[in-house]
Amino acid sequence: MIRVVLPAHLRRLAHVTGEVQVDVIGPVSQRSVLDALEARYPMLRGTIRDQDTSARRAFIRFFACEEDLSHEQPDAPLPDAVAAGTEPYLIVGAMAGG
Amino acid sequence: MNGVRVLVGTRKGAFVLTADGKRDQWEVSGPHFAGWEIYHVAGSPAHQDRLYASQCSGWSGQVIQRSDDGGATWQPVGNRFSYEGTPGTHQWYDGTPHPWEFERVWHLEPALDDPDTVYAGVEDAGLFRTSDGGETWQELPGLRGHGSGASWQPGAGGMCLHTIILDPVRTERMFAAISAAGAFRSDDAGQTWRPVNRGLQSEGIPDPDAEVGHCVHRIAMHPSRPEVLYMQKHWDVMRSDDAGESWREISGDLPTDFGFPISVHAHEPETVYVVPITSDSEHFPPDGRLRVYRSRTGGDEWEPLTRGLPQQHCYVNVLRDAMAVDQLDECGIYFGTTGGQVYASADAGDSWAPIVRDLPAVLSVEVQTLP
Numbered sequence: 001m002i003r004v005v006l007p008a009h010l011r012r013l014a015h016v017t018g019e020v021q022v023d024v025i026g027p028v029s030q031r032s033v034l035d036a037l038e039a040r041y042p043m044l045r046g047t048i049r050d051q052d053t054s055a056r057r058a059f060i061r062f063f064a065c066e067e068d069l070s071h072e073q074p075d076a077p078l079p080d081a082v083a084a085g086t087e088p089y090l091i092v093g094a095m096a097g098g
Numbered sequence: 099m100n101g102v103r104v105l106v107g108t109r110k111g112a113f114v115l116t117a118d119g120k121r122d123q124w125e126v127s128g129p130h131f132a133g134w135e136i137y138h139v140a141g142s143p144a145h146q147d148r149l150y151a152s153q154c155s156g157w158s159g160q161v162i163q164r165s166d167d168g169g170a171t172w173q174p175v176g177n178r179f180s181y182e183g184t185p186g187t188h189q190w191y192d193g194t195p196h197p198w199e200f201e202r203v204w205h206l207e208p209a210l211d212d213p214d215t216v217y218a219g220v221e222d223a224g225l226f227r228t229s230d231g232g233e234t235w236q237e238l239p240g241l242r243g244h245g246s247g248a249s250w251q252p253g254a255g256g257m258c259l260h261t262i263i264l265d266p267v268r269t270e271r272m273f274a275a276i277s278a279a280g281a282f283r284s285d286d287a288g289q290t291w292r293p294v295n296r297g298l299q300s301e302g303i304p305d306p307d308a309e310v311g312h313c314v315h316r317i318a319m320h321p322s323r324p325e326v327l328y329m330q331k332h333w334d335v336m337r338s339d340d341a342g343e344s345w346r347e348i349s350g351d352l353p354t355d356f357g358f359p360i361s362v363h364a365h366e367p368e369t370v371y372v373v374p375i376t377s378d379s380e381h382f383p384p385d386g387r388l389r390v391y392r393s394r395t396g397g398d399e400w401e402p403l404t405r406g407l408p409q410q411h412c413y414v415n416v417l418r419d420a421m422a423v424d425q426l427d428e429c430g431i432y433f434g435t436t437g438g439q440v441y442a443s444a445d446a447g448d449s450w451a452p453i454v455r456d457l458p459a460v461l462s463v464e465v466q467t468l469p
Contacts, residue, residue, distance in 0.1 A: 007157070008133075009133050009134065009157065012131075012132070012133075013158075013161065013174065043161070043174035045177070045178075046158075046159055046160065046161075046177045046178060047158035047159055047161065047177075048158070051177075051178050051180075052178075057157065057159060059156055059157045060157060060158070093157040093158075094157070
């Protein structure tokens with residue numbers, strides 16, 4: 001079970017509060033976690049990464065275990081603590097005003 | 099008793115304002131989608147409780163929401179807007195080629211006869227259509243690809259397709275307007291398009307009467323006379339009596355002919371409303387006085403409507419999609435401001451009162467007339 005923390009505006013869109021949990025079959029990578037997240041919450045498609053290219057949206061960041069994983073390869077393994085469910089995978093709206 | 103439902107899109111959410119036919123006591127619902135920009139909320143003419151909203155943010159892009167119960171509850175539907183084929187380029191502000199990139203949906207125009215069919219005008223300028231209630235969207239590429247697309251340039255607000263008008267008589271005919279490309283017409287339900295800008299003069303482009311390149315801000319039509327169009331251009335208020343084949347200026351005695359919205363009275367096709375704004379660099383009313391101007395002669399002769407509107411120290415703007423009329427016997431007029439006020443007139447503009455005063459900046463106002 002992978003723990004995922006969404007930014008507030010996406011929690012509202014997905015009609016969830018707090019962390020969400022997704023199951024990933026096979027290697028636990030950013031791509032597989034996001035695939036599982038979008039499968040469970042289809043309204044999030046396009047709001048985190050581009051639906052055609054899968055590129056991360058410019059003002060979305062990915063953190064875990066106090067590291068910024070935003071520029072890691074999407075198929076690189078996530079930290080063991082994320083795969084084990086002891087640490088969450090954080091999807092963060094970049095700090096910006098407005 | 100008849101009533102109205104005013105659909106308001108703002109910088110930080112949507113609001114639904116409802117009243118009975120007197121239009122003097124209002125219920126305010128919202129914010130819906132708090133924190134998101136709501137460029138437009140529109141109701142289906144074929145099903146009053148079917149609403150669509152364009153929701154977007156700089157972080158998470160475009161979402162389309164649909165309501166089947168008049169805005170009480172909403173559900174996200176499809177948000178994939180992919181241009182047909184290889185998108186190519188248009189001109190950037192500096193005149194260099196710039197790839198076509200989807201940014202947001204500016205305007206939603208539900209079909210007149212089918213609640214599941216909606217047209218979407220987007221930035222970078224393109225026209226999309228859904229026929230399954232918003233689950234999937236397909237581009238009508240004949241507009242972007244008709245030949246002049248590579249020369250289109252964005253206006254200050256982006257290269258947006260902001261106006262879609264469906265002809266209720268010649269049902270294969272539709273109009274679209276793009277800032278800053280101009281007005282376009284299709285006579286085959288959106289498959290092919292051609293520019294309809296003859297008569298427009300724009301000093302901000304190298305050839306002032308070019309076929310395309312004009313910064314059209316808004317076009318309005320009365321459904322009983324679909325060949326008559328009214329246009330608020332960047333500068334100039336214009337009129338066409340031949341479905342866009344030619345235009346003539348009707349700015350007449352307006353204090354300034356710069357502005358954004360333009361609307362037509364529900365029952366008087368020659369009664370037109372605009373909100374003059376000082377200039378392209380001073381986006382507020384002249385002299386700090388918020389005045390709607392009404393022409394009962396189809397243009398040229400205008401009267402200021404001021405009763406109930408602030409007549410000093412007012413420096414708000416009224417954006418292009420932020421004015422609408424209801425269909426009640428005594429026509430109601432509504433507009434929202436960048437200062438967060440939504441004003442209503444239940445007597446065709448003679449007097450005004452705020453429905454709400456302190457919303458986020460208003461991007462759009464639509465009105466549904468309820469049985």
